[in-house]
Amino acid sequence: MNAALTLAIFLAGFMxxxxxxxxxxxxxxxxxxxxxxxxxxxxxxxxxxxxxxxCHFFYEDGSWSGTPTTEVCAECHEEMLGESRxxxxxxxxxxxxxxxxxxxxxxxxxxxxxxxxxxxVRRAKIECETCHGPSSEHEIGRAHx
Numbered sequence: 001m002n003a004a005l006t007l008a009i010f011l012a013g014f015m016x017x018x019x020x021x022x023x024x025x026x027x028x029x030x031x032x033x034x035x036x037x038x039x040x041x042x043x044x045x046x047x048x049x050x051x052x053x054x055c056h057f058f059y060e061d062g063s064w065s066g067t068p069t070t071e072v073c074a075e076c077h078e079e080m081l082g083e084s085r086x087x088x089x090x091x092x093x094x095x096x097x098x099x100x101x102x103x104x105x106x107x108x109x110x111x112x113x114x115x116x117x118x119x120x121v122r123r124a125k126i127e128c129e130t131c132h133g134p135s136s137e138h139e140i141g142r143a144h145x
Contacts, residue, residue, distance in 0.1 A: 033104040037094075038086040052128045064117040067103050070094050 044050045055068040065072075074095045080087055094101050120126045 035104055036101055037090050038084075056128075058118055058122065062116075062118040062122065067105070070098070070100050073101075 044055075045052070055072055057065045059065065073090060077087065077091055077095060080091050090101075093099065120131075121128065
């Protein structure tokens with residue numbers, strides 16, 4: 001077999017495996033669930049300028065707060081700021097009733113696995129976008145679980 005044919009077979013195989021790994025396998029392994037409220041990172045982060053750490057902060061002991069509580073949302077949304085149906089649901093169905101939002105999570109990991117956001121963000125100085133991608137790609141959150 002000559003070098004050109006070997007290279008062509010390798011590249012064809014590479015493209016098939018790359019497409020399969022990036023497109024087909026995620027669709028087969030993950031289901032998409034609608035979040036309880038249409039939340040837009042674009043509006044909060046990019047349009048209003050709220051940094052990730054405002055809602056996803058670290059406690060004094062270095063542990064990560066995780067998904068924001070309704071109390072965190074209420075710091076800005078005690079009353080309606082806009083006119084969207086999503087914000088109306090947030091204020092009336094959750095904040096005013098003191099009810100927590102049951103967000104669908106984007107990940108699952110075994111109980112024996114511990115991931116420290118603090119060591120990555122605080123110590124290694126890795127930006128959130130490095131792993132989570134640009135917030136402009138997170139218009140309306142859908143969880144892959």
